[in-house]
Each structure stands twice: as C-alpha cells, then as structure tokens.
Amino acid sequence: MDVISVIRTKRDRGRLTDEQIDWVIDAYTRGEVADEQMSALAMAILLNGMDRREIARWTAAMINSGERMDFSALSRPTADKHSTGGVGDKITLPLAPLVAACGAAVPQLSGRGLGHTGGTLDKLESIPGWRALLTNEEMLAVLDGTGSVICAAGDGLAPADRKLYALRDVTGTVEAIPLIASSIMSKKIAEGTGSLVLDVKVGTGAFMKSLDDARELAETMVGLGTDHGVRTVALLTDMSTPLGRTAGNALEVRESVEVLAGGGPADVVELTLALAREMLDAAGLPDADPAEALADGSAMDVWRRMITAQGGDPDAPLPVSREQHHIPAPATGVLTRLDAYDIGVAAWRLGAGRARKEDPVQAAAGVELHAKPGDHVTQGEPLLTLHTDTPDRFPYALESLTSAYDIAPLDTPFTAAPIVRERIAPAT
Ligand code: URA
Numbered sequence: 080m081d082v083i084s085v086i087r088t089k090r091d092r093g094r095l096t097d098e099q100i101d102w103v104i105d106a107y108t109r110g111e112v113a114d115e116q117m118s119a120l121a122m123a124i125l126l127n128g129m130d131r132r133e134i135a136r137w138t139a140a141m142i143n144s145g146e147r148m149d150f151s152a153l154s155r156p157t158a159d160k161h162s163t164g165g166v167g168d169k170i171t172l173p174l175a176p177l178v179a180a181c182g183a184a185v186p187q188l189s190g191r192g193l194g195h196t197g198g199t200l201d202k203l204e205s206i207p208g209w210r211a212l213l214t215n216e217e218m219l220a221v222l223d224g225t226g227s228v229i230c231a232a233g234d235g236l237a238p239a240d241r242k243l244y245a246l247r248d249v250t251g252t253v254e255a256i257p258l259i260a261s262s263i264m265s266k267k268i269a270e271g272t273g274s275l276v277l278d279v280k281v282g283t284g285a286f287m288k289s290l291d292d293a294r295e296l297a298e299t300m301v302g303l304g305t306d307h308g309v310r311t312v313a314l315l316t317d318m319s320t321p322l323g324r325t326a327g328n329a330l331e332v333r334e335s336v337e338v339l340a341g342g343g344p345a346d347v348v349e350l351t352l353a354l355a356r357e358m359l360d361a362a363g364l365p366d367a368d369p370a371e372a373l374a375d376g377s378a379m380d381v382w383r384r385m386i387t388a389q390g391g392d393p394d395a396p397l398p399v400s401r402e403q404h405h406i407p408a409p410a411t412g413v414l415t416r417l418d419a420y421d422i423g424v425a426a427w428r429l430g431a432g433r434a435r436k437e438d439p440v441q442a443a444a445g446v447e448l449h450a451k452p453g454d455h456v457t458q459g460e461p462l463l464t465l466h467t468d469t470p471d472r473f474p475y476a477l478e479s480l481t482s483a484y485d486i487a488p489l490d491t492p493f494t495a496a497p498i499v500r501e502r503i504a505p506a507t
Pocket of ligand 1: 163197244253258259262263
C-alpha cells in the first residue's frame with residue numbers, strides 16, 4: 080500500500096477501501112505516514128467527505144489503534160455523556176454525580192480546553208488538591224466506590240486520534256464532520272461505556288454554527304455508536320449564548336456546586352436534568368428521578384465523595400481573581416443578545432483558556448454575566464464582570480466584547496431560544 084495513492088483516491092472524490100483505511104491509520108500511528116501526508120489526506124476528507132461505510136471503518140481503525148477499557152465487572156450500568164464543546168458548559172460537573180446518585184456508573188473521560196471553549200479538567204483543577212491524572216486502576220476504584228469519576232483519558236485510548244487531532248488543530252481540518260464524528264466516537268467506544276448521550280452544541284459558540292450541520296454530526300455519531308453496540312442518543316442544544324452566568328474555571332465550579340445544592344441558573348439546571356434523564360433512560364434506569372436527587376442532596380453527596388477520592392477538598396475556598404473590571408450596561412432596556420463566541424474569547428484572553436496545549440490556565444480568570452438574554456438591564460449597572468490575575472489582559476479581552484451584546488427598548492418582545500432544540504435517536 081502506498082500513501083500517495085490513498086491521498087489521490089480521496090483528492091479525486093473516490094471512496095477509500097477498508098484496506099486503505101486500516102493501513103493508513105495504522106501506518107500514521109506508527110510514524111510510517113508523515114504528518115504532511117496525513118494533513119493532505121485530512122484536507123481531502125474535509126473537502127470531499129466520506130460515506131457512512133468509510134466513516135465506520137475509519138472509526139474502527141482508530142479504536143483498534145489502542146486499548147479498550149472494560150467496565151463489565153461493575154454492578155451498575157454505565158452511562159456517559161459527551162459535549163461537542165461550548166462556552167460556560169460546566170454541565171459535566173453536576174451531571175456525573177447526579178446520574179451516579181440515581182444508580183448508574185458514570186466514567187467521564189474528559190479533556191482540556193483549547194481555543195474559546197473551556198475544558199472540564201481545567202475547571203476541576205481549580206479545586207485545591209484535585210487530580211485529573213489517574214491510572215486505570217485508580218479510575219476504576221473511584222468509579223466503583225463513588226459511582227462517578229471525571230478524569231483525563233489515558234494515552235492508551237485511541238492513540239491514532241490523539242495524533243490526528245493535534246495535526247488537524249494546526250492544519251485547518253478540525254471542522255470536517257466525518258473526522259469530528261470518528262474522533263469523538265472512537266474514544267467513547269474504546270472507553271467501553273454501555274450507553275452514551277451526546278450533547279451536540281449549535282450556535283456561534285459551537286463548532287457547528289447551523290442546525291443542519293449539527294444534525295448531520297449528531298446522526299453520524301448516533302449511527303456509529305449504535306453500530307458498535309453502544310445505546311446512543313443525541314440532543315442538539317443551543318450555544319448562541321453562554322450556559323449559565325459564568326465562563327471560566329473556578330467561576331464555573333462555583334456555579335456547578337450551586338446547582339448541586341438545589342439552586343443555580345435555570346438553563347444549567349434544565350440542561351443538566353434533560354441530559355440526566357436521557358442517560359438514565361439509555362442505561363435502563365427510566366424510573367429514577369434526577370430532580371429529586373438534586374433536591375434531597377444525594378447528588379451533592381456523590382460530588383463530595385468523588386472530589387475527595389481524587390485528592391480534592393470540596394470545602395476548600397476556590398481561587399478568586401486578583402483583579403476585576405466591571406462593564407456597565409450602556410442603556411436601559413431588554414438584553415436581546417449575548418454572544419457565546421465573544422464571551423468565550425474574552426474568558427480565554429483573560430487567562431481562562433490556552434492558545435497552545437502546553438500553556439497554563441488561570442484558575443480564577445473568566446467572565447461573570449449579570450444578565451441573560453430576556454433580562455431587563457439598567458444603564459450604568461454592571462452587565463459583565465471580567466476576572467483575571469494579570470490586568471494587562473483587560474484591553475485585549477475588552478476588544479472581543481465590542482459587539483457581544485444588543486440591548487433593545489424595554490417594550491421589545493423577546494422569546495428566548497429553547498435550550499434543547501432537537502433529539503436524535505437511532506433509526507429503527
Ligand atoms: N472533540 C474531539 O474529541 N474531536 C474532534 O474532532 C472535535 C471535538
């Protein structure tokens with residue numbers, strides 16, 4: 080097999096054979112196919128697509144590049160969730176302990192933020208002592224002992240994807256639906272969960288800006304999961320405005336704890352409960368009541384045990400930024416738009432995110448939202464508060480917010496977009 084003929088096949092809009100796919104993924108993982116050759120192939124795939132058979136084979140080849148985990152020894156059914164990434168998306172934090180409190184085992188292998196979207200591990204690392212890196216044995220012990228674990232995926236899981244994702248990130252080939260779907264699903268299938276709920280974000284703050292693209296991605300992933308025996312459903316959810324009232328690591332942990340304590344912003348609670356119900360249903364526990372587990376404190380109990388089991392102190396004060404800058408509302412009226420992407424970029428520039436994967440993040444940096452679309456705002460009252468430890472970042476963050484919001488006269492009718500826009504289940 081030679082790599083140039085594989086690249087030419089896709090360049091000329093052909094279909095890759097099973098043998099070509101198996102060979103190219105394996106040879107790339109072993110270093111026999113060079114980065115520049117894989118970049119050319121990734122770009123040809125971005126431009127010319129892959130059909131369902133090719134995507135399924137590509138995913139299987141990435142799964143086979145590494146180890147598969149096995150949770151079959153656990154006494155509870157496993158349920159996992161994956162979000163395609165958004166701004167203020169802290170849902171994994173309350174969701175994992177909540178679903179565990181309702182009887183499922185939740186192995187949540189998560190990532191770090193890159194670009195304008197935050198990463199679950201970065202958020203949890205703002206809790207003093209908390210450790211993201213666990214051995215497989217430690218991970219299983221936390222999962223078995225508390226019902227949920229949130230940790231970094233080990234190097235052994237889909238190593239082909241690890242290498243390819245880093246390459247796509249620097250070659251403008253992240254946005255190809257076949258490559259996104261196979262990247263996400265290869266890791267989730269290799270992880271060994273019995274059921275999976277996908278939160279596919281749509282809107283300015285998401286990878287998928289249009290509902291049609293989000294639907295295509297969701298259908299592709301649901302098909303891949305189902306073909307591999309994982310009960311998979313997807314919700315298409317709104318990411319035109321940030322989730323909740325915070326974007327930033329420690330700020331989002333604080334808000335998640337509020338949700339676990341029975342409070343928190345309505346949109347975060349609504350989405351957490353919608354995803355919890357889907358996860359419990361897919362795990363074969365349709366009668367469990369997640370709203371009750373939030374109200375009676377049992378989800379909070381699991382959270383505290385899970386954080387403690389990973390070295391964290393759930394009672395330790397969270398870091399607070401050294402400097403804050405308030406942005407007042409420029410007019411009195413109704414906030415009709417608060418853009419997720421712009422807020423995500425501001426939080427990133429304040430130090431909550433990283434430009435390169437080896438960069439450190441500031442635990443306390445981020446943006447606090449004092450109003451959400453539909454709220455009335457008063458001229459001169461704080462609309463946003465920016466947090467950072469390094470105030471020289473304020474001007475650069477402010478630049479990203481110059482057209483981040485719209486305020487209309489008080490009598491302007493306003494209807495908020497629904498959070499859950501569509502549900503995609505396997506074709507029967
Ligand atoms: N997340 C992933 O894991 N892979 C992608 O390709 C995009 C988002």
